[in-house]
Amino acid sequence: MSSQHLAAILPSQGSRFEIQQRPTPTPGPNELLLEVHSVALNPIDYYSRDFGFGVSSYPAVVGSDIGGIVLQTGSSVKDFKAGDRVASFAPAFFKLGSPDYGALQKKVLVPAVNTTLIPEKLSFDEASLLPMAVLTTWSGFYSIGVARDTAFKPSDKKGFLVWGGASSVGTAAIQVAKSLGYIVFATASSKHHSYIKTLGADYLFDYKDEDVVEKIVKTAKDAGIFIDTGYDAVGAWKHSMQVLHEAKGDAKKAMLASAPPLKEEEMPKLGDVEAKFVLAPEGDEALAEHFGFVFNKWLKEKLAKGEWIVAPKIKKMGGGLEGLNDALDELKKGASGEKLVLNL
Ligand SMILES: NC(=O)c1ccc[n+]([C@@H]2O[C@H](COP(=O)([O-])OP(=O)(O)OC[C@H]3O[C@@H](n4cnc5c(N)ncnc54)[C@H](OP(=O)(O)O)[C@@H]3O)[C@@H](O)[C@H]2O)c1
CATH class of the missing domain: 3.90.180.10 (Medium-chain alcohol dehydrogenases, catalytic domain)
Known part of the structure; x- marks a missing residue:
C-alpha cells in the first residue's frame, strides 16, 4: 500500500x-x-x-x-x-x-x-x-424528540412538515418521516413536485406562493390531519412555525428542527411551537451510539431492503x-x- x-x-x-x-x-x-x-x-x-x-x-x-x-x-x-x-x-x-x-x-x-x-x-x-443527508435528518429528529421507533398509522392523521423538500437534507427528511408513518407535507418549487412525490411526500406546495402557509394549513384541516412536527431544511423557520402554530390541532406543543443555524436571539417560539437547531447528541459515547444507529443499523437495513431512494x-x-x-x-x-x- x-x-x-x-x-x-x-x-x-x-x-x-x-x-x-x-x-x-x-x-x-x-x-x-x-x-x-x-x-x-x-x-x-x-x-x-x-x-x-x-x-x-x-x-x-x-x-x-x-x-x-x-x-x-x-x-x-x-x-x-x-x-x-x-x-x-x-x-x-x-x-x-x-x-x-x-x-x-x-x-x-x-x-x-x-x-x-x-x-x-x-x-x-x-x-x-447518503451520509450527510441521512445523519442530519436523524440528528434533527433527535433534537426535537422524535423517537426512533415512531410508527404512526394513516388513521392517526399525524402530519409532518418538510420545508425545502428539494434540498439534499429535505429529500432525506421526507423519506425518514414517511418511514415513521407520518403524512408528509413538503414545500419545493413546482418543477420538483412530481419528483418529490416519488420520495413519499403526500402533499406538495410551492414555497413561492404568497399564501403558501394558508394553503398548507387549509389542506391539513380539510383532511383532518394535525401537523405538530416539522423540519426546516433551508432557513424558513418563520413560515414553518406559522404552519405548525395553526395546524397543530390539540397537541400541547409543536416542534420544528432547523438544519441551518438559528441565532441565539432568534431561538424562536411562537405560542406552543418551539424550534431547535439540528445537533447530534453530545459526548463521545452518545455520539457513537447515534452514528451506529444511523449507519450500522437504520440505513444499512433500508438499503438492503431497497427502501431508500437516492436523492x-x-x-x-x-x-x-x-x-x-x-x-x-x-x-x-x-x-x-x-x-x-x-x-x-
Ligand atoms: N445542522 C446540521 O448538522 C446541518 C447538516 C447539513 C446541512 N445543514 C444546512 O442545511 C441547509 C440545507 O443543506 P442542503 O445541502 O440540503 O442544501 P441544498 O440541497 O443545496 O438546498 C438547495 C435547495 O433548497 C431549496 N430552497 C432554497 N430556499 C428555499 C425556500 N425558501 N423554501 C423551500 N426550499 C428552498 C431549493 O429548492 P428549489 O430548487 O425548489 O428552489 C434547492 O433545491 C444548509 O443551510 C446547510 O448548511 C445543516
Missing part, C-alpha cells in the same frame, strides 16, 4: 484548496481506512474553506460525504473487511479539520460506526449522497480534486434539486 496519497489541503483560513501528497494514516482500533471514489459536496465544505468553519488549526482537510472501498480495518472492527463497498460520513467537523479525517482526499480514516455497507447496485456516486439528482463535476475549488464556487451560487459530486 502506498504510504502517500493526494489530498485537498487547506493551508490557512480563507485560502483555496491546494492539491498535495500527504502521508496515508493507519486506522485506530475502531476505524477504517477508506479509498475515496466519490465525494458529494455540502455547504459546510465552502463554509470551512472560506470562513474556517469547523476548523481549529491548519493545514486542514475537510469534507464529509464518501462513497468508497474499505482498504484496511482497525483491530477491533468486526463488521467490515478490506474490499467492502461503503458509504461513510467522514468526521472532519467533529475532528475540527484534523487532516486524517476529511473526505476530500484519496484515502481517509473514518470510524466504523459512521459507515454503511452498500448494495452492489448502488454506485459510489449514489452512495456519497436529489446527481450533478457530476469534472477534474477530480483539481476541480474542487471550482465545484465549490458553483455550489455556493446555489443548487436546485441536485447534488454536486466529484470523482477522486
Whole structure:
C-alpha cells in the first residue's frame, strides 16, 4: 500500500484548496481506512474553506460525504473487511479539520460506526449522497424528540412538515418521516413536485406562493390531519412555525428542527411551537451510539431492503480534486434539486 496519497489541503483560513501528497494514516482500533471514489459536496465544505468553519488549526482537510472501498480495518472492527463497498460520513467537523479525517482526499480514516455497507447496485456516486443527508435528518429528529421507533398509522392523521423538500437534507427528511408513518407535507418549487412525490411526500406546495402557509394549513384541516412536527431544511423557520402554530390541532406543543443555524436571539417560539437547531447528541459515547444507529443499523437495513431512494439528482463535476475549488464556487451560487459530486 502506498504510504502517500493526494489530498485537498487547506493551508490557512480563507485560502483555496491546494492539491498535495500527504502521508496515508493507519486506522485506530475502531476505524477504517477508506479509498475515496466519490465525494458529494455540502455547504459546510465552502463554509470551512472560506470562513474556517469547523476548523481549529491548519493545514486542514475537510469534507464529509464518501462513497468508497474499505482498504484496511482497525483491530477491533468486526463488521467490515478490506474490499467492502461503503458509504461513510467522514468526521472532519467533529475532528475540527484534523487532516486524517476529511473526505476530500484519496484515502481517509473514518470510524466504523459512521459507515454503511452498500448494495452492489448502488454506485459510489449514489452512495456519497447518503451520509450527510441521512445523519442530519436523524440528528434533527433527535433534537426535537422524535423517537426512533415512531410508527404512526394513516388513521392517526399525524402530519409532518418538510420545508425545502428539494434540498439534499429535505429529500432525506421526507423519506425518514414517511418511514415513521407520518403524512408528509413538503414545500419545493413546482418543477420538483412530481419528483418529490416519488420520495413519499403526500402533499406538495410551492414555497413561492404568497399564501403558501394558508394553503398548507387549509389542506391539513380539510383532511383532518394535525401537523405538530416539522423540519426546516433551508432557513424558513418563520413560515414553518406559522404552519405548525395553526395546524397543530390539540397537541400541547409543536416542534420544528432547523438544519441551518438559528441565532441565539432568534431561538424562536411562537405560542406552543418551539424550534431547535439540528445537533447530534453530545459526548463521545452518545455520539457513537447515534452514528451506529444511523449507519450500522437504520440505513444499512433500508438499503438492503431497497427502501431508500437516492436523492436529489446527481450533478457530476469534472477534474477530480483539481476541480474542487471550482465545484465549490458553483455550489455556493446555489443548487436546485441536485447534488454536486466529484470523482477522486
Ligand atoms: N445542522 C446540521 O448538522 C446541518 C447538516 C447539513 C446541512 N445543514 C444546512 O442545511 C441547509 C440545507 O443543506 P442542503 O445541502 O440540503 O442544501 P441544498 O440541497 O443545496 O438546498 C438547495 C435547495 O433548497 C431549496 N430552497 C432554497 N430556499 C428555499 C425556500 N425558501 N423554501 C423551500 N426550499 C428552498 C431549493 O429548492 P428549489 O430548487 O425548489 O428552489 C434547492 O433545491 C444548509 O443551510 C446547510 O448548511 C445543516
